[in-house]
Amino acid sequence: MSEWTSFGRIDADGTVYVKTAEGERAVGSWQAGTPEEGLAHFARRFADLVTEVDLIEARLSTGAADPARSATSIRRLRESLAEAHVVGDVDGLAARLDKLASLADEKAVQQRAERDAARAEAVARKTTLVEEAEQIATESTAWKVSGDRLREILDEWRAIRGVDKKTDGELWKRYAAARDGFARRRGAHFASLDASRKQAQGAKEELVAQAEALADSTDWTETANQLKELMNQWKAAPRASKDAEQRLWAQFRAAQDTFFSRRSEVFSARDAEQKDNLARRQELVARAEALDLEADPRGAQSAMREILTEWGQTGRVRREAAAPLERRLRAVEDKVRKAMDTAWRRPDPAANPLLDQMRSQVTEAEERLERARTAGDQKRIAEAEDALASKRQLLALAERAT
Template sequence: MTSSEWGRVDDDGTVYVKTVDGERSVGSYPAGTPEEALHFFTERYEALSFEVQLLEQRVNGSKLSPEEAAESIKTVRAQVSDANAVGDLAALSGRLDALAPVLAVQREARKAEKAEKAAAAKADKEKLVGEAEKVAAGSDWRNGANRLRDLLEEWKALPRIDRASDDALWKRFSGARTSYTRRRKTHFAEQDEKREGARLVKERLAKEAEALATSTDWGPTAGKYRDLMRDWKAAGPAPKDVDDLLWKRFRGAQDAFFGARDAANAALDAEFADNAVVKDALILEAEALVPVKDVDAAKKAFRDIADRWDAAGKVPRDRMKELEGRIRAVEQAIRSVEDDAWKRSDPEKSARANDMVTKLEDAIAEVEADLEKARAAGNDKLVKDLEENLASRQSFLEMAKRASADYSG
């Protein structure tokens, strides 16, 4: 009989392995010697041990999920239990048993990681819901729909969380999208309705503008065009393609009218150019009256100039403001001198000025009498006060006399 620590080969070539429960036949190797038979089944054990070693490395290195690792351990354990191999099979089973605590730790870690990811996913979904509700409450019809589509894609990329929370958040998210879509459709329906109304108004305005295009009633027609433009702006936008065509018609009619008016005004300006030459000369004649020395003579001369000014007729529009401004400046200068002369001869003011002089003279006489008495009495303090009073009243008297002289002059 050939034997080793973990097995033996019987004389009939049967190979046995030693286990904790006794010997167990694992097969025979009739083609070789007992030593070769024992070596053959020992190599089988080494292969099985290597497989256990690989499993240990994968489990300890977290290369497998706890579920996958448990299933692999179960498979290898069955192989070890029924192995037709010679070796310490109990040790292999013990090594497999030693992996159970490792799996327990990994399961707890996976559970904690899963809970952490679920919490993060829930927070992310709550954030997406909050933003979706914010978009839904706004009126950004251009960008809001695109943003909600992007948020939906982000939602799909997130893992599911517990069913109750996931369903509640989805209900809010979906409700926000539905609310926004409904409001957006209503908005654009109202816009379409307004644009259709604007189209009708602008068609009418374009027709009215075209009807006025050939008018030569320049002032009133220009006012009507201003009213039409105000109504055009108030109408709001019509559908884009129609709006452009209607504006082209409206603006074309407007340009035709104002072009004709400008041409007519240019012809009148050319006709009135000679009148401006006459008024330039009249202005030089008028401006020579300033500064005014003799009001009556200046007034008479200006009246003559004004008569000739009116007779000269209209001037080009671009000269009107300048010429009128210069002639009015001369007129105002003469009137100002006349007003000053009247103010100086105002009898009421002259009387008031004379009355003031009389009153001041009487008051000064009284102060002078009091001053003589104070000096005679040797009252120095009273003398000083009366002298100051007298000086002040005399100063006022001089001013009152000058004013009285101005009015009497």
């Protein structure tokens, strides 16, 4: 009772007053019971206000309440105290509300600053993403990686909150424009690439056709050079699409393999034949070097003619293998010729001018053959060999007749 009477009273007619620093103020009328009951009734109303203020203070201190809304509620309560129908320490509650109002304002300012900072950070993050997207759109040629990154940027974008609608809309327009620009540039690249691949396919189809046309050629050296040149052109040409490239390469290689396999077979047979020819020439040279020029020059000459005839019938031999044998054979020919010259210069009771003339013709024919071999003219060699064989045969007949 003493607490209530210190903040309010009821007069004889039932009017209830609250005591404040500014004086008493009528807050209501009580006719339903004793003055104590009336003061208790208005005191409970004051207690309800205190409870509401306690709740606001608790929520504000824990951060559960929105400071701006709390400030509005505090000011509403503070303004209502001037006409509140309560009995209690109105001045103390007013002072408390004033402090809470200052605290709420401080927290509201802090909250706005935090929201502004968060908004600025969110704007900065989205701006960074937009700038990255714009750089990708104008510079990147790593089409798959960049396309994946643009989708990742979109996912990151959607996770960012707190940007105002206007700024967000402007940044989104920039991102969308960058994404569309990248898509157009990528599309143009692959369209150009498709055109290039089609052109490359046409060029390689032509190379395949040329290779296949050469596959059955027997001009081994020239065709091999042509196929090598086609291979160089193939390597220099752009790549076609993967399937076309594999298919055309298989055809191109098959044509080359056909030609080189055939050439290999022919060269193998030729090598075997030339190996036999070489062995035959080695045998002939051995026979020539074994001739006894001192004992029987004329017999050696006759044997040498037979060796030379067989030599001309041995067929082709590789130049590097044939050259040493030819030098050895010519050395024997020179020895035979010198031996015959010596024999002709000896006094011969049976000397015959006709035989001398025929021997001279044989010598001239041998010299012509030697000149033809030196020149490497196969036609002249063949003609000279035939002429020499004929003259040697006539001389042999004449010598037997005498």
